[in-house]
Amino acid sequence: MKKRNNSKNITLNYKTTLLVDVFPLAPVEIYYTYILETSEQKNFVGHRVVIPFNNRKIMGIIYQEHRGELDFDKSKLKKIIEVVDDKPIIPEKMFQLARWVADYYITPIGEVLKNIIPPKLKIPEKKYIQFIGVSDFEKNILNKTEQKIITFLKNRKNPVSFESLKQQIKTSKLEQNLDLLVQKGIVKIIRRKKTVIPKKQVFHINSQMFSEQVFSEYLEILKRKKALVQILQYLYELQKSNKNAFELEEFKKEFPTKNITKHLENLIDLGFIEVELKDDTDINPEYKPSYNFPNELILTLTKEQENALNQIIKEIESSKYSSFLLYGVTGSGKTLIYLHCIKKCLEMGKSAIVLVPEISLTPQLIERFNNAFPNQVAVLHSRLSDSQRVKQWISILNEEKKIVIGPRSAIFAPASNLGLIIVDEEHEPTYKQDEPAPRYNARDVALIRGKLENCVVILGSATPSINSYYAAKLGKHKLLTINERADGAKLPDIILVDMLEKRKQRKVFGQFSDTLIHKIIDRLTRKEGIILFQNRRGFGLLVECRFCGYIPKCPECEVSLTYHKSEQKLKCHYCGYERKYDSTCPKCGKTPMLILGYGTQRVEEELQSILSELGYEPKIERYDLDVVVKSSDRNEIIQKFYFGEIDILVGTQLIAKGLDFERVTLVGIINADLQLNIPDFTANERAFQLFTQVAGRAGRRSTLPGEVVIQTTSPNAYPIQEFVNSNYDSFFKKELYYRKHLHYPPFFRLVSVEIQWKNENPNEELISFIKEKLDGLKNAIVLGPVIPIIPKIRGWNRKVFLVKINRTKDPNLANTTKFFRTLYNEFHSKFHTKKLKLIIDVDAQFSLL
Incomplete structure (x- = not known):
């Protein structure tokens, strides 16, 4: 027994009692006051605690020490069961940000805080x-x-x-x-x-035990233990093939027996193998160096880059809030400016957050940032395991990592002493969360966090959103423009192909004009990279019976199923429902069903067939959501295309976002009309942005000029004309004219009020209730209720009211959000919320989708 030194005096620290206000991590809108008994003298704000709440134990966050008198008997207060953390995990400014998000986006603050903290961190110690x-x-x-x-x-x-x-x-x-x-x-x-980083077992083979003599002796000794002998023989073959280590999960696949752990323990005791425990959260293999990028900080800046950088650095040094719209053409080197700005932040002891619109962008970006700032980059995104997210999150909280990269949720990273927030490709709609609540826009949250943290915010884009560009024109952001590409490269030449004329001339092969086919063959001959853009995944957009007109639809969503030929399945792209494809019509029994429309799979197959007939056998791969679900496949495809192992990449909008391939000299936009014909006020803006962004993948180096072929049946549509002329300002003015006269953003703000119900018939009482309330909203235009384009999603029927709020009457939506908060609360007190839903989407991006 260990003896203690009794010469020192024993000091007893007795507990003190505090009253603290706690936000439960639950859908609640207010804090609750609890008793905290503690012997520690410290500030507990931001600490997680375990609290009794509605007859159960849940996690909460201490918001503040209670001030003022209680308006009820103190004896009714409950005690905090446990303080979980040694230090706060939610800083004070993050509380302020959560409060703003909750108020602005009509979401209970407990729900907001729950979304800020990684799932595994919500489990008590x-x-x-x-x-x-x-x-x-x-x-x-x-x-x-x-x-x-x-x-x-x-x-x-x-x-x-x-x-x-x-x-x-x-x-x-x-x-x-x-x-x-x-x-x-x-x-x-x-x-x-319970959030301890899990360990994975790696077993190392002791080759000395597998010498012929020792191995033979043990086989004789263990000959009655057949299972153990089989494992030993397997290990013998492994080490002969120079594989001296294996993981437990890998081994279980070879020997799927419940006693495998016991057998391995026996082999450890005998000395045949040794076990090593490693963290199971190492995300570095996924992002290991693959592209041979240099440290870009050594590159020389152009005059335009240097001018933009100097203005941003001046504001970073002031440690005051300032926002910039960095409008630079594709390939102008905006990332290089980001790197220099972050370097300045690190020199000042500050941290930085870099938001990207898609997870698929992170491998290339992380390698570029890691080259410039080794061991200082943390990554946060939804494809990490819970344990990986916790490890990254804690490394940011503990200030071990000063740079955070990730999609929209990374805006809530616990970075302290922030000097810079970058929103790359700020125009992307993926920064807006659709579900679950809070339905926030990370770009706007970044601006609010910048104000709270007194830091600089950069919104970067080659095709700024109409809202951001308009705000910059009004002086709300400082506008920085870069008109030239880096290293002297030129913007690609754009060739407009009128598909109606081509069809009349009989120069169309499936979905390909002769112009595009000739350009593809030219690039294949020169061994240069080709990207083909078709913003629909799958093989066919829908399947239809040519005899009775039957179209297979999702049983949970009122949408047609998409045919995926490679898997022979029909899939719903909204809820994930899928079923096996059958060419026989289930309604009339006749065959075959017609496959209508073109997705990326069909484009790939058709192009392979056309080129094969012409004597070419290129390597073609797809890059769409069906592929990028698996991170390993995603990274492998991008790497192979980067190094020329893939000749042609066929993809959706994922290939339009920030990827850098110096060997790409041709981009083909297969069907521009797909984007133009979406029935929404953002269709023209989104079309112009997508065309410009995907075109920007071509000719990014001065030695390899690029070309873009855009195929359309609407060559005179103004988004296409302005795209061909590379004239964003002209497009902006025309789009602004229509937006103003039709009462759309940036002149009006949109609030979507959606009613959902499970039964076949709508709840007329609820519809009347909402309509009556909305009629009382001042300075607003109320449209609806209408059935949206997709009338049913995941089994819930839908009706939508669209509310337009005049910005000049309520600039910050302060009055409007109060109105909708009251509406939200009244709905929850009046109606059965298990059978009915009310979804209020502030700053809705789409009108009736």
């Missing part, structure tokens, strides 16, 4: 007690309960969980007695989070 030692003198002055605790603990080698101790020591004052023992130095409390 488990408390263990470890016996240290006690002198005979101390033992004699302990009370009976303390002596029982010591007796139970001292014979146990390992720490004992609080739950186990509680079962053995029957007393209501167990925690108080433990606190006294801790203060006396007799026991210590060990907190083991």
Whole structure:
């Protein structure tokens, strides 16, 4: 037993009682006051706590020490069960940001805080007690309960969980007695989070044990243990093939038996293998260097880049809020400016957040940032495992990593002393969260966080959103323009192909004009990269019976199913429902069904057939959501295309976003009309942006000029004309004219009020209730209710009201959000929310989709 030095005086720190306000991590809109008993003298704001709430134990966050008098009897207050953290995990400014998000986007603040914290961090810690030692003198002055605790603990080698101790020591004052023992130095409390980084077992083969003599002797000794002999023979073959290590999961596939762990333990005891425990959260292999990017900080800046950088650096040095719209053509080197700005932040001891619109952009971007700032980059996104996200999140919280890269949710990263927030490709609609609540726009949240943190915010784009460009014109952002590409490269030449004329001339082969085919063959001959853009995945857009007109639809969503030929399945792109494809019509029994429309799979197959007939056999791959679901496939395809192992990449809008391929000299836009014909006020803006962005993948180096072929049946549409002329300002003016006269953003703000119900018939009482309330909203234009284009999603029927709010009457939506908060609360008190839903989407991006 370990003896303690009794020469020092024993100081007892008795508990003090505090009243604290706590936000439960639940869909609640207010904080609740609790009693916190503690012997620690510190500020508990931002700490997680376990609290009793509605007859259950849940996690909460301490918001503040309670101020003022209680308006009810103090005896009714409940006690906090446990303080989980040693230090705050939600800084004060993050509370302010969460409050703004909750108020503006009509979401309970508990729900907002729940979304900010990684899922695994919401699980409480488990408390263990470890016996240290006690002198005979101390033992004699302990009370009976303390002596029982010591007796139970001292014979146990390992720490004992609080739950186990509680079962053995029957007393209501167990925690108080433990606190006294801790203060006396007799026991210590060990907190083991359920969020402990999990370990993976890596087994190393001891090659010395597999010499012919030793191996033969052991085979003879173990010959009656057939399973063990089989494993040994397998290991013998592994080490002969120079594979000296394996993981447990990998091994279980070879030997799917419940006793495999026991067999491996026997082999460890015999010395055949050794086990090593490694963190199971290493995300570096996914982002290991693959592209041979240089450290770009050594590159020389152009005059335009240098001018933009100097203006941003000046504001970073001031440590005050400022926002910039960095409008630079594709390939102008905006990322290089980002890197230099971040370098300045790090020199000042500050951190930076870089938002990207898609997870698929992160591998290339992370390598570029890692080259410039080794071991300083953290990554946050939804494709990480829970444990990986926790590890990255904690590394940011502890200031081990100063640079955060990720899609929209990374705006809530716990970065301290922020100097810079970058929103790359700020025009992308993916920055707006559709579901679940809060339905926030990360670009706008970034601007608010910038104000709270007194830091610089850069919105970067080659095709700024109409809203951001209009705000910059009004002076709300400082506009920085870069008109030239880096290293002297020129913007690609754009060739407009009128598909109606080509069809008349019989120069169309499937979805390909002769112009595009000739350009593809030219690039294949020169071994240059080709990107083909078709913004629809799958093979056919829908399947139809040519005899009775039957179209297979999703049973949960009122949409047609998309045919995926490679899997022979019909899939719903909204809820994920799928079923096997059958060419026989289930309604009339006739065959075959017609496959209508073109997705990326059909474009790929058709192009392969056309080129094969012409004597070419290029390597063609797809890059769409069906592919990028698997990160390994996603990264492998991008790498192979980058290094020329893939000749042609056929993809959706994912290939239009920020990827850098110096070998690409041709981009083909297969069907521009797909985007133009979407029935929404954003269709023209989105079309212009997509065409410009995907065209920007071509000719990004001065030595390899690029070309773009755009195929359309609407060559005179103004988004296409302005795209061909590379004239964003002209497009902006025309689009602004229509927006103003039709009462759309940026002149009006949109709020979508959506009603959803499960039954066949709509709830007329709810519709009347919402309509009556909306009619009372001042300075607003209310449209609806209407059935949207997709009338049913995931089994919920839909009706939508579209509310247009005049910006000049309510600039910050302060009055409007109060109105909708009241509407939200009244709905929840009046209606059965398990069968009905009310979805309020502030700053809705789409009108009736």
